[in-house]
Amino acid sequence: MTARSVSITFAGSGGAGVMTAGNMLLDAAGRAGWYAYMTRSSGAQIRGGEAAAMMRLSTSPVQSHDDHFDVLVAIDWQNVGRFSAEIPMTSDGLVLGDPDGGDFPEQIGAKGARCADIPFKKMAKEIEGGRPNMIALGAVAGLVGLPEDAVLGVVRDSLAKKGEAARTASEASVRAGMAFAAGLPACPRLAAAEGQSERLWSITGNEAAGLGAVRGGIRFVAAYPITPGTEVLEWLAPNLAKLGGVLVQAEDELASINQIIGASYAGVPSLTATSGPGLALMTESLGLAVASETPITVVNVMRGGPSTGIPVKSEQSDLNIALYGLHGDAPHLVVAPNSLADCAFSTQWAVHLADSLQTAAIVLSDQSLGQSRATIAPPLDPGFRAIRLMPEGEAAERYRRYTNTASGVSPMAVPGMKGYQYTADGLEHNEYGTPSSAAADHSAQLDKRLRKLAVHDYGQHWADIEGDGDIAVLTWGSTTGPVREALERFRASGGRARLVSIRLISPVRPEQLAAALAGVARVLVVEQSHGAQFHRYLRAHYDLPGSVRAFHRPGPLPIRPNEIFRQLADWS
Amino acid sequence: MEATSTCPSYSARDYKSEVKPVWCPGCGDYSVLGSITKALAELSIPPERVALVSGIGCSSRLPAYTNVFGFHGVHGRALPIATGIKVSRPELTVIASGGDGDGFSIGGNHFMHACRRNVDMTYIVMDNEVYGMTKGQASPTTAPDWEKSKLTPQGTGINPFHPLVIALAAGANFIARGFSGDQNGTAQLITEAIRHPGFSFVQLLSPCVTFRPEQRDWKDMVHPAAVDPTDDPARAARRLMTDDGFNVGVLYRGSRKPFQPERQASVDSVADLEKEFVL
Ligand SMILES: Cc1ncc(C[n+]2csc(CCOP(=O)(O)OP(=O)(O)O)c2C)c(N)n1
Ligand code: SF4
Ligand SMILES: [Mg+2]
Numbered sequence: 001m002t003a004r005s006v007s008i009t010f011a012g013s014g015g016a017g018v019m020t021a022g023n024m025l026l027d028a029a030g031r032a033g034w035y036a037y038m039t040r041s042s043g044a045q046i047r048g049g050e051a052a053a054m055m056r057l058s059t060s061p062v063q064s065h066d067d068h069f070d071v072l073v074a075i076d077w078q079n080v081g082r083f084s085a086e087i088p089m090t091s092d093g094l095v096l097g098d099p100d101g102g103d104f105p106e107q108i109g110a111k112g113a114r115c116a117d118i119p120f121k122k123m124a125k126e127i128e129g130g131r132p133n134m135i136a137l138g139a140v141a142g143l144v145g146l147p148e149d150a151v152l153g154v155v156r157d158s159l160a161k162k163g164e165a166a167r168t169a170s171e172a173s174v175r176a177g178m179a180f181a182a183g184l185p186a187c188p189r190l191a192a193a194e195g196q197s198e199r200l201w202s203i204t205g206n207e208a209a210g211l212g213a214v215r216g217g218i219r220f221v222a223a224y225p226i227t228p229g230t231e232v233l234e235w236l237a238p239n240l241a242k243l244g245g246v247l248v249q250a251e252d253e254l255a256s257i258n259q260i261i262g263a264s265y266a267g268v269p270s271l272t273a274t275s276g277p278g279l280a281l282m283t284e285s286l287g288l289a290v291a292s293e294t295p296i297t298v299v300n301v302m303r304g305g306p307s308t309g310i311p312v313k314s315e316q317s318d319l320n321i322a323l324y325g326l327h328g329d330a331p332h333l334v335v336a337p338n339s340l341a342d343c344a345f346s347t348q349w350a351v352h353l354a355d356s357l358q359t360a361a362i363v364l365s366d367q368s369l370g371q372s373r374a375t376i377a378p379p380l381d382p383g384f385r386a387i388r389l390m391p392e393g394e395a396a397e398r399y400r401r402y403t404n405t406a407s408g409v410s411p412m413a414v415p416g417m418k419g420y421q422y423t424a425d426g427l428e429h430n431e432y433g434t435p436s437s438a439a440a441d442h443s444a445q446l447d448k449r450l451r452k453l454a455v456h457d458y459g460q461h462w463a464d465i466e467g468d469g470d471i472a473v474l475t476w477g478s479t480t481g482p483v484r485e486a487l488e489r490f491r492a493s494g495g496r497a498r499l500v501s502i503r504l505i506s507p508v509r510p511e512q513l514a515a516a517l518a519g520v521a522r523v524l525v526v527e528q529s530h531g532a533q534f535h536r537y538l539r540a541h542y543d544l545p546g547s548v549r550a551f552h553r554p555g556p557l558p559i560r561p562n563e564i565f566r567q568l569a570d571w572s
Numbered sequence: 573m574e575a576t577s578t579c580p581s582y583s584a585r586d587y588k589s590e591v592k593p594v595w596c597p598g599c600g601d602y603s604v605l606g607s608i609t610k611a612l613a614e615l616s617i618p619p620e621r622v623a624l625v626s627g628i629g630c631s632s633r634l635p636a637y638t639n640v641f642g643f644h645g646v647h648g649r650a651l652p653i654a655t656g657i658k659v660s661r662p663e664l665t666v667i668a669s670g671g672d673g674d675g676f677s678i679g680g681n682h683f684m685h686a687c688r689r690n691v692d693m694t695y696i697v698m699d700n701e702v703y704g705m706t707k708g709q710a711s712p713t714t715a716p717d718w719e720k721s722k723l724t725p726q727g728t729g730i731n732p733f734h735p736l737v738i739a740l741a742a743g744a745n746f747i748a749r750g751f752s753g754d755q756n757g758t759a760q761l762i763t764e765a766i767r768h769p770g771f772s773f774v775q776l777l778s779p780c781v782t783f784r785p786e787q788r789d790w791k792d793m794v795h796p797a798a799v800d801p802t803d804d805p806a807r808a809a810r811r812l813m814t815d816d817g818f819n820v821g822v823l824y825r826g827s828r829k830p831f832q833p834e835r836q837a838s839v840d841s842v843a844d845l846e847k848e849f850v851l
Contacts, residue, residue: 030851201849211849214842220660222652239845244837246659251685255652258645262656265643266623266664270656288646375851381842398590415641415657415664418620423635423642434591434636435644 003188005058006144007066009087010136012075014048017133021075022053023373024137024154025146029057030200030375032150033193037062037340037374041086042312043079050079052086057144059191063340063374064481067562069093070187071143072108073136074101075120081105085557089113094187096139098132116184123176129169130176138177145189148178201378205369206273208343208379209299210235213271215344216351217386218297219245220270222259224252224278227311228367229301232273253281260296261289265424267414269355269386273299276318277308279362283325289360290330290449292424293402293412295388297354299347302366304555313556314368316477319533322362323506331450333361334506338464338480340369341376346503349461352384357452358412364505368478368558388412395419400431404444408452453507462504465516469496471568472517474544475526476502476534479559483526486564497568508541521546524567530554582616584609589639594630600752600778600787601631604698607752607776608667609638610759615665615766622665625654627679629671629705631698631778648679651686651695658691662832665766666693673703676712676733683735687742687771692830694765694772697735698752700780700787708783720783735775736812740805740824745770747808747824751794752778757820764822770830777818790818797821 008025010018022038029036037056043049054069056062068088074080074097084107089095093113097104098120109115118139124130134155141151151174159167203211209232213221221240223233237247245268250256253274260270274282279300289296302318304310322334333353337346347363354361391399391411401422403410413420427435428442436442464480467487475483480501487499500516517523523544527534535550551567553559587609595601612622622640626632628647635642641664645653654668668686675683675697686695701718703709709723712733719727739747746768750758758776765772777794779787797815801822802808808824839845 027851200851201846202851203849207849211842211846214845220656222656241834242837242839242845243842244835246833246835248655248659248833250652251681254649255655255682255685258649258652259656259659261645262625262643262653263660264656265653266657266661268660270660284646285649288649292643292645378846378850415623415661416620418618421619421639421641423638423644425636425644426646427644435633 001186001188002191004060004191005056005062005066006188006190007056007069008071008073008140008144009052009054009069010073010075011050011052011080011083013050013078014045016075017131018051018053018075021133021137022055024151024158025055025140026373026375027202028141028146028150028154030202031153032147034059034190035062035200035375037064037372039065039368039372041083043082050082052083054086057190059194061376063376064485065558065560067560071096071140073140074098075132075136076101077104078102081107084108088560094185096184114185118180123180124173127169127172127176129165130173131170134170134173135177138174139181139184141174142178142181143184143187198378200375202373202375204231204371204373205337205340205343205365206231206301206371207235208341209273209347209363209365209370210239212344212347213297213351214239214243215381216348216384217269218271218351219243220260220263220268221245221247222250222256222272223247224250224256224274226275226278228303228371229273229275229278229299231370232299232301253278254285257282257285257296257298261285261294264294264296269295269351271297271299271351273301275301275303276305279318279321280325283321286332286360287326287328287330288426290326290332291426293358293449294424295354295358295386297347297351297361297363299363299365301370302364310556312367314366314478314528314558315555316366316479316528317530317533317554318364319505319529319537322364323537329446331453331507332359333357333453334364335361336364336477336503336505337369338477338501338503340372340374341379343369344379345382348382348384351386355386355388356409357456358388358409359449359453364477366478390414391417391420398432401433402429402431402445402448404431404448407455408448458504458509462502462509462512463516464501464503465498467491467496467498469498470519470521471495471497471524472500472520473497473524473526473564474500474502474538476505479526479528482559482561483564485561486568489561489565490568493569495568510542513542517545522571523548524571525550526559526564527552528555528559582613584613587612587619587639589637591636593637594633596782598781599630600700600780601634601698603752603755604696604758604776604778605634605637606755607758607762608696610755611762611766612640614759614763617665621663622667623654623657625650625657625666625668627670627674629674629703631669631671632674634669648674649682650674651679651682654693655686655689655691658693659833667696667766668693669696669698671704672697672699672701672713673711676735680712684738684742687739687744687773689831690743690745690770690828692769692832694762694774696762696774696776698776698778699735700778700784702780702783704780704783734812736823737809739773740808740812743828744773745826745828746772746822748822749775749777749820751790751820752776753791761822768825770826770828794818794820797823801825803827
């Protein structure tokens with residue numbers, strides 16, 4: 001039995017090497033020309049607790065999970081039952097575990113999947129320096145049909161620094177696992193790779209966001225750590241330094257956002273990354289960036305909220321604060337990546353838009369995009385750069401920093417430009433920047449700040465639109481992955497439907513959406529939010545044609561393709 | 573920052589804008605504006621190479637009254653904005669300014685960390701022991717028994733914050749106290765503060781004649797520091813802990829290395845960074 005996609009979970013206690021096995025499987029699949037996707041889950045412990053690497057290997061690009069897992073391999077069973085809800089399986093699934101690996105969890109047994117033993121401990125003992133996780137890696141590689149060369153190549157490269165003995169032991173462990181797999185019950189084998197001409201990348205969404213940032217021209221970053229946004233900053237720290245840029249660890253998010261406002265005012269494209277609680281602290285100063293027309297980009301990697309919520313799990317519930325969290329009338333940009341790879345594109349585009357429009361941009365990524373790893377075709381640099389309109393030549397008269405142009409964008413001087421001194425201000429001001437509470441100045445500046453976002457040509461990037469038919473699924477962000485997959489199945493079953501995944505959340509594009517939905521009789525809205533924030537946003541800003549259904553639920557469990565498929569199939 | 577002989581010379585007027593201050597007649601902040609512009613003229617720094625950042629408050633209105641690059645931000649956040657400017661454009665002369673509420677209350681965390689980070693900039697706090705702009709509430713430097721605020725009619729009953737001691741403990745590299753009424757003396761302090769590498773903190777006693785009219789008497793209470801500035805933090809701590817709050821002059825001069833990250837590229841392009849992703 002061959003399949004175009006196979007899903008596997010490695011699980012085990014802290015120190016069992018689950019993540020190492022997952023990462024190596026991902027890399028090996030990538031080298032063999034398959035696509036791979038991996039999310040991680042861990043227990044409540046800060047470090048060293050039970051862990052699960054949830055993987056999906058596929059013959060075509062894959063950046064989200066399937067409905068079920070085909071294989072669960074537990075290196076030991078300690079606390080693995082805790083992950084049960086995250087590892088849906090059917091009776092076709094295969095559960096592999098060590099009879100000496102502790103008590104078999106009831107929740108796993110309740111799945112009704114087929115079970116088989118792999119005596120990891122015993123097998124490891126028979127190999128000098130043998131490693132159970134490498135045996136598990138070999139067994140899975142054998143089951144799904146990954147070429148031995150690809151797996152051993154990754155093992156050799158990863159352990160190059162660990163010395164000859166460690167490498168030989170791991171290679172022997174992988175081979176033992178592969179040999180053992182031959183006697184195990186069958187599970188779907190992956191169809192042959194569709195020969196990739198280029199070498200794939202292995203990257204996380206958070207790394208991709210960092211890459212998009214520097215591609216866009218970001219050279220100053222202020223950082224305050226918070227899960228799951230931290231890794232954007234951690235990728236940027238060494239890489240910005242290599243580019244001659246600077247990252248400063250700030251004392252809190254109030255400082256980080258104001259540091260980037262300062263650096264941007266000084267002429268250097270600037271960004272910070274955070275997650276919900278940090279975004280909440282930043283909102284006052286986001287308004288400052290809007291009012292003072294200082295371009296900045298904030299990448300917000302969403303997690304379960306409110307308050308400290310569920311830091312390590314995904315949710316699309318910061319939409320409201322990103323859209324409406326600023327006091328006053330404060331038009332700004334909200335851009336949402338809709339796949340792991342799109343974190344690079346969307347962040348770069350946001351940086352470009354922020355600088356072009358001299359305003360604040362919020363990039364709404366989430367934990368499931370940011371902390372997942374995938375092998376992807378190398379994303380080309382789309383060429384967006386942070387380029388600002390600046391005054392030219394000698395300043396003739398007193399500089400009007402906030403001059404009321406037709407486009408709403410006014411030339412922005414930076415310190416050092418002689419004759420162009422001005423004071424940037426969060427107080428309402430006149431065209432010179434001088435504080436003013438006059439009604440005429442207030443409405444002129446409000447209009448200007450709204451107009452510059454309204455009249456800009458955002459091109460085709462405002463949304464991804466695919467397919468046709470009189471049913472449309474409207475979604476955004478990470479739920480786009482499972483929606484895409486559900487639609488493929490729906491089409492395969494004879495249905496016709498289109499996908500509209502909105503990337504430019506703010507400003508809204510009512511005319512474009514109306515065109516995208518022309519002829520639609522039914523609209524299904526899909527999102528991962530308890531309060532249906534996206535649905536309410538659509539209702540507030542757009543006219544949705546025909547009948548509308550909202551499918552929304554909170555995290556932490558990901559929305560799976562079959563849930564969406566059922567919504568479509570059952571709606572008749 | 574040293575003036576070079578090739579620089580054109582400037583007068584204090586070159587650093588003033590046409591904007592008329594909103595301050596009450598007699599407010600100490602007028603004179604601080606004069607001292608800052610005098611100091612810049614003394615240093616002969618071209619106006620376009622100076623960035624002056626403030627928060628919110630009467631005192632924080634100052635940047636718009638100057639002819640340098642100004643940033644009037646939100647309440648309490650002048651220091652992080654100044655940090656972002658200086659770290660990304662180290663060739664600029666960066667000054668942050670504001671009030672005691674702005675700097676020690678809502679912005680207190682930034683104050684400590686700016687001292688500790690020691691970026692080469694100057695922080696001028698116009699201390700009037702009151703929230704002037706919001707019409708007279710107690711600030712962190714207000715005496716515990718000041719009963720004139722509607723918000724704390726019995727006084728705050730809490731000990732005032734000692735900004736100079738905190739600055740020293742947190743690692744500021746230069747600490748001075750001045751009195752706004754002495755415009756030339758204060759200009760001199762600011763000049764020295766700007767020249768001194770690292771984070772320089774200048775507390776300026778600047779009377780709020782509207783909500784603290786008794787501060788008009790400050791002119792009779794201030795006196796020059798009896799001894800020369802020290803570079804010994806322990807000695808400085810003892811002096812600051814025991815002074816009467818009216819001791820003006822440079823009180824501490826440290827020699828800690830300023831924070832300024834390298835900005836030297838080691839790769840030619842972003843494409844060079846992408847290699848780490850290739851399988
Ligand atoms: C976030 C926020 N909280 C409160 C205020 C109101 N506010 C404006 S100025 C100020 C205090 C100013 O006191 P200080 O910094 O000592 O300046 P002064 O007016 O005395 O010069 C306050 C509380 C504000 N602008 N922003
Ligand atoms: S209220 Fe006080 S601090 Fe504010 S301008 Fe008037 S005198 Fe100055
Ligand atoms: Mg005050």
